[in-house]
Amino acid sequence: MKRITIFLFISFTYATVINIPADYYTIQEGIDISTDGDTVLVQPNTYYENINFNGHNITVGSMFIMTGDSNYISQTVIDGNQNGSVVNFDSAEDNTAILNGFIIQNGSGNENYLGTSYGGGICCNSSDPKLMNLKIINNTADYGGGISCNFSDPILINIHISNNSAVAGGGGMENYSSNPSLNDITISYNTAVEYGGGMANDFASPILINCIFHNNTSLENVGGGVSNYTTSSPILINCTFYNNSAVIGGGLWNGGATSTVTNCIFWADTPDEFFGNISNVSYSNIQGGYEGFGNIESDPLFLDPDNDDFHLGYDSPCIDVGDPNSPLDPDGTITDMGAYYFDQNGDCPVQGDVSGDGNLDVIDIVQTVDCILNNSDDCFCADLDSNGTIDVLDIVMMVDLILGSN
Numbered sequence: 001m002k003r004i005t006i007f008l009f010i011s012f013t014y015a016t017v018i019n020i021p022a023d024y025y026t027i028q029e030g031i032d033i034s035t036d037g038d039t040v041l042v043q044p045n046t047y048y049e050n051i052n053f054n055g056h057n058i059t060v061g062s063m064f065i066m067t068g069d070s071n072y073i074s075q076t077v078i079d080g081n082q083n084g085s086v087v088n089f090d091s092a093e094d095n096t097a098i099l100n101g102f103i104i105q106n107g108s109g110n111e112n113y114l115g116t117s118y119g120g121g122i123c124c125n126s127s128d129p130k131l132m133n134l135k136i137i138n139n140t141a142d143y144g145g146g147i148s149c150n151f152s153d154p155i156l157i158n159i160h161i162s163n164n165s166a167v168a169g170g171g172g173m174e175n176y177s178s179n180p181s182l183n184d185i186t187i188s189y190n191t192a193v194e195y196g197g198g199m200a201n202d203f204a205s206p207i208l209i210n211c212i213f214h215n216n217t218s219l220e221n222v223g224g225g226v227s228n229y230t231t232s233s234p235i236l237i238n239c240t241f242y243n244n245s246a247v248i249g250g251g252l253w254n255g256g257a258t259s260t261v262t263n264c265i266f267w268a269d270t271p272d273e274f275f276g277n278i279s280n281v282s283y284s285n286i287q288g289g290y291e292g293f294g295n296i297e298s299d300p301l302f303l304d305p306d307n308d309d310f311h312l313g314y315d316s317p318c319i320d321v322g323d324p325n326s327p328l329d330p331d332g333t334i335t336d337m338g339a340y341y342f343d344q345n346g347d348c349p350v351q352g353d354v355s356g357d358g359n360l361d362v363i364d365i366v367q368t369v370d371c372i373l374n375n376s377d378d379c380f381c382a383d384l385d386s387n388g389t390i391d392v393l394d395i396v397m398m399v400d401l402i403l404g405s406n
Contacts, residue, residue, distance in 0.1 A: 017041050027051050027060065027078065034058045036096070041066070044075035050084050050107070053129070055091030064101030064133060073101050073133055080107030085119045085148075086139065089127035095155050097129040104134055109141025109148070117141040118174070119148030120164060130155045135162070142167045143200070144174030145190060156182045166192040169227065170200035171216060177203045184339075185211045188308070193219050196227035197244060201257070205233045210339045212239065212310055218246035224269060225250070228257035228276075238263045238322070240310050240339040241273070242302075249275035263322040265300050265338040283323040285337050294323065300338065303357065312342040314354055314379070315367065319344075344380070352398045354382045360402055368395055 015037040018030040022043070028051050030040040039059045051060070059065070062076035080086035086107035087099060099122075109117030120139030122131065124147070131154055136146045145164030147156075159182075161172040171190030185208070187198040198216035199206075200223065213225040224244035228234060236259065241251040250269035252259060254276030264284040266273040273286055283294035290297075298317040303309045312318055319342045322335035329341040336342055354364040354371070364382070371379035371390055382390050384397040 015039065019043070020047075021045070031056055031058065031060065039065075042076055042102075044072060046077040046079055048079050048081050050080050050086055050088070051078065052088040053091065053093050053097050053127075055093060057094055057096040059098040059100060061098070062101035070133075073135060074103060076101065077103040077105060079105050080120075080139070082106060082108045084108060085110045085121070085123035085141075087122045088119075088125075089129045089152070089154075090123070090125040091127065093127040093129050095128050095130045097127070098132065099129065099134065100132040102134055104136045105138045107139040107141075109139075109144070116143070118143050118150065120145045120166075121161075122147045124149045124152035124154050124178075126151045128153045128155075130157070131159060132157045134159045136160070137163050139164045140166070143176075144170045145172065145192070146170075146187075147173045149173070149175045149178040149180055149204075151176070152178045152180070154178075154180050156180060156185055158184045159186075161185065161187045162189050164190045166190075166196075166200075168193065169195045169202075171197045171218075173199045175199070175201045175204035175206055178206070179204065180206045182206060182208045182211055184209075186214075187211065187216060187225075188214045189216065191217045191219060194221045195229075195246075195253070196223045197225065197246065198223075199226045200229075201226065201232040201234055202229040203231060204228075205235070207235045207237075208239055209237045210239070211236070212242075212339045213244055213251075214240070214242040214305075214308065214310070216244045218249075220247065222246050222248045222255070222275070223253035225252055227253045228255065228259060230256050232257040233259065235260045236262070236264055237326075238335070238337070238339055238341075240264065241266045242268050242305055242310060244269045245271075248272075252276075252278065254278060263326060263335055263337050265318060267300055268305075283321065283326075283337065285318055294321070296321065296337075310338065311340045312336060312338060313357070314342070314381070316342065350381075352381060352384055352401055354379050360398070362402070365395060365398055365402075368398065 064072040107120040120141035121136040145166040146161040171192035172187040197218040198213045224246035251273040258279040261281040281292040301313040301316040318337035320334040326335040354367040368382040
C-alpha cells in the first residue's frame, strides 16, 4: 500500500480597521488603501467629498457600527458639495460592500454622455451593495434624487430618504432594470417633476417591506408615492402610504406594470390611491375602497400623522386584521396592516393613556368604559391597579390621576 501525504497550505487573512481621520484624512483615501473585508471607520465630522467604493467589498461606517448609538448617524455627514453623486458603486460590488451610519447630502448626480444626471445621493450601476442606517437628504438629479439603481440589486435597511428632488423621475429613488430589497425605509417629502415623487420603477421589481411613503409629490404627472412603468412588478408588504400627491395616481400609479399589495395602508393620497393595473390587493386598508380579499376602508387612526407619526392608535381598525397566513407580529398576534405593528404586550408610555395620544383625559375614561362593556382586551393601559382586570376601580384611579394633573 502506498502512503500518500497531502500537504495543506492555509493562508490567513486579517481584516483591517482603517480609521478616518487618524490614519487617513479623507474617506476616499481609506477606501483606496483597503482590501476586501476591511472596515473604514469614520469619526464624527462633515466630510466634503464624493466617494467611490471602486470594487472594494468593504464596510464604510460611522461610529454607529461600533456603539449602536444613533446620534453618530446625525453627527457623521458626507456632503457631496453639488459635485456629482455623493456615494458611487459602479464596479460590481456585492452585498459585502456596506455603507452604514451616515447622513448623505448635497449631491447632484453623475452625468452620462448625454448630460443626464443619476443618483444625487447614491448611484448604483451594475452593483449590489448593502445600505444601512442612513439619512439621505437634500440631494438632486435628473433621475433618482436620493438614490439611483441601474442594473443593480442593492439591499436597503433602516433608511430615511427625504427632501430630495428629481427633474424627471424618482425624487426619492429611481430603479431601472433593478430589483432592490427595501426593509424599514421611510421615503418622504421628495419631489419629481414628471413621475414617481417617492419612487420610480422601470423594468424593475423591488420588494418593499415595512416601508412608509408620505408627503411625496409628482408635480406635473403621475405617481406621487410610486410610479411603475414597463413590466415592473413591485411587491409591497406592510407598507404605509399617506398624503402623497400627483396629477394622476397620488399613491401608486401603474403604466404597463403590475403591483402586489398585502397588509398595507393607503390613505389621504390625492387625487386617488391607485391608478392602473394593481393586480393583487389583499388585507389592506384603502381609502375609497378596493376590491380584494380582506380589504377594508376605515380611518387607520394613526397616532399623529400631521407630525409624521404613523404608529397605530389603540383603537385602530388595522390591528390584527392582516393576512392570517403572514408571519405573526413580534408580539405574537395576527399581523397588523401598515408599516408599524401595534405592540399589544408593550408598556404604556403614559399610565392610563388608553387612546395612545400621549395625554390622560376624559377620552381615556370613555374608551375604558367601552372596553369594560365590550369585554375587550385592547385596553391594557387602563389596568392601573395591575390586577389583570379592567374594572370600575381603574376608572376611579384614572379620574384621580386626571384631577391630580390639573
